Amino acid sequence: MTSLDALSRLEKLDAVINPAQRAVRGLPLGRLRDVLHGLPIGHPLHPVLVQIPMGAWLSAAVLDVVPGAGRNARLLVGLGVLSAAPAALAGWVDWAEQHEDQMRTGLVHAASVAAAIGLYAGSWVHRGRGRTALGKALGFAGLCAAGTGGMLGGHLAFRQAAGANKAEPVPHLLEEGWHPVGRVEDFPVGEAVRRELGEVPLLVIREPGGRIHVLAERCSHLSGPLSDGKIADGCVECPWHGSIFRLSDGANIRGPATAPQPSFQVRLDDDGTVHVRLPSAG
Numbered sequence: 001m002t003s004l005d006a007l008s009r010l011e012k013l014d015a016v017i018n019p020a021q022r023a024v025r026g027l028p029l030g031r032l033r034d035v036l037h038g039l040p041i042g043h044p045l046h047p048v049l050v051q052i053p054m055g056a057w058l059s060a061a062v063l064d065v066v067p068g069a070g071r072n073a074r075l076l077v078g079l080g081v082l083s084a085a086p087a088a089l090a091g092w093v094d095w096a097e098q099h100e101d102q103m104r105t106g107l108v109h110a111a112s113v114a115a116a117i118g119l120y121a122g123s124w125v126h127r128g129r130g131r132t133a134l135g136k137a138l139g140f141a142g143l144c145a146a147g148t149g150g151m152l153g154g155h156l157a158f159r160q161a162a163g164a165n166k167a168e169p170v171p172h173l174l175e176e177g178w179h180p181v182g183r184v185e186d187f188p189v190g191e192a193v194r195r196e197l198g199e200v201p202l203l204v205i206r207e208p209g210g211r212i213h214v215l216a217e218r219c220s221h222l223s224g225p226l227s228d229g230k231i232a233d234g235c236v237e238c239p240w241h242g243s244i245f246r247l248s249d250g251a252n253i254r255g256p257a258t259a260p261q262p263s264f265q266v267r268l269d270d271d272g273t274v275h276v277r278l279p280s281a282g
């Protein structure tokens, strides 16, 4: 276990995590919450927004060693502080819908970034008052804090897979072509039924009109069991964090999931056997 892995075991952080999660979930963001998750672009928005403050602060650090560039450096420091706000909001909204071990690492990540923002805000103020050396020192300290935050963000994204599409492996675990999954009477009308196709769990739902829908059963957000979810209005709602997927094509119509569920084609044989096929399999 690395020292970064150890962060995810820091149970003492839970005393802060629980009220903070309630507070973030309680923010009246409406549909903006899904935009902040990144649902319209199909992956998390937070890493995209982070590019602006990080780019501004790195550029300011370069200008700090260029003679006569103090005014522009201060401008970039200020831009970084302002643009950190939407990036942080997107990060908090994602954070509030993660596993507890991810949330512990995420809290330390957020603390590092908050320190960076504070240091850069101080840097901007002191530069404006003519205390350039102190402003530069605070800026370089801010860059260290932001870099630490960035490293923790990378650990969260790649080691702990926060924000990754958990349904991505599905096509690679399946053989091409049609596969039987049971007989039509095995699927009671309106009930969510779980079936295994090789290593891939499936969610099978037969509508009152007889149409059968089949999706990958593990939620693309964090692998929640969709067969335990609520079925309503042609959709299934994940029981873990409330993502909603359309049964007919797997489209995610509410986050935090930013990726759709793999959706299977369905064929019913004359003898009542249900076959499924994932077009992208293999």
Ligand code: FES
Pocket (backbone or CB within 6 Å): 219, 220, 221, 222, 223, 224, 238, 239, 240, 241, 242, 243, 255, 256, 257
């Ligand atoms: S696992 Fe989080 S919404 Fe499904």
